[in-house]
Amino acid sequence: MTDHDLPENLRYLIEEFNRSGLRELHIRKGDFEVLLSHADTAIRAPRRQASAVPSKVEAPTPARKVAEAAPAKGGSFTRNAPEGTIVISAPNLGTFYRSPKPGTPPFVEVGQQIAAGAEMCLIEVMKLFTTVKCEVAGTVEAVLVEDGSMVEAGQPLFAVREA
Structure with missing residues (x-):
């Protein structure tokens, strides 16, 4: 073929x-x-x-076409990142997890101050977990996807206002 x-x-x-x-x-x-x-x-x-x-x-589905879903627990859900924020995107295709394991608090919450390099979430594909880290220090403005949902490489996950 x-x-x-x-x-x-x-x-x-x-x-x-x-x-x-x-x-x-x-x-x-x-x-x-x-x-x-x-x-x-x-x-x-x-x-x-x-x-x-x-x-x-x-x-x-194209990465920019974010599914309309309920807000992530403890966060906010928006179609687009708020203006003036930095978008943290998925490094690869997989399942988005806000917490390190079920029943534990999320890595980050909306309104939380975070340092550059802070762990924000996990992306799982075929039992292989990738930690997504923030590239800048700032405040988490929004969680752009629902916990447990499938995401694509390059899909926006978080909006962070740089400090």
């Missing part, structure tokens, strides 16, 4: 995978299955005849 034979949305998924830094991505929906891997030791299923080929593969 050449690159020209791929549906446009699948090509987009492959490009995003290559930019994400992930080593492996496995997606299965009905009869459609795709495994993307940079590892030489990736487990590959034996080829089988597909019973149906989807006519359209859904592309990920």
Whole structure:
């Protein structure tokens, strides 16, 4: 199969995978299955005849299109960061967690003063957790996504007013 034979949305998924830094991505929906891997030791299923080929593969939602959701617990939810703030974005695709583990307080709260390098949240993908740190010292103005929601690489997570 050449690159020209791929549906446009699948090509987009492959490009995003290559930019994400992930080593492996496995997606299965009905009869459609795709495994993307940079590892030489990736487990590959034996080829089988597909019973149906989807006519359209859904592309990920653009990062700037934040889902309308309830405010994150203890924070505020806004579609866009308040003017004059610095946006802290997701380094990769994954699940956004405000706390280090369930039942514990969030890393940061709206209105909290934080130092440069302060831990703000975790992004989890395939049991691999990435700590997101603030790049500047300042005040947390807004939490832009809901705890436990899926985020994309580059999606705004927090708005911080620099001190």
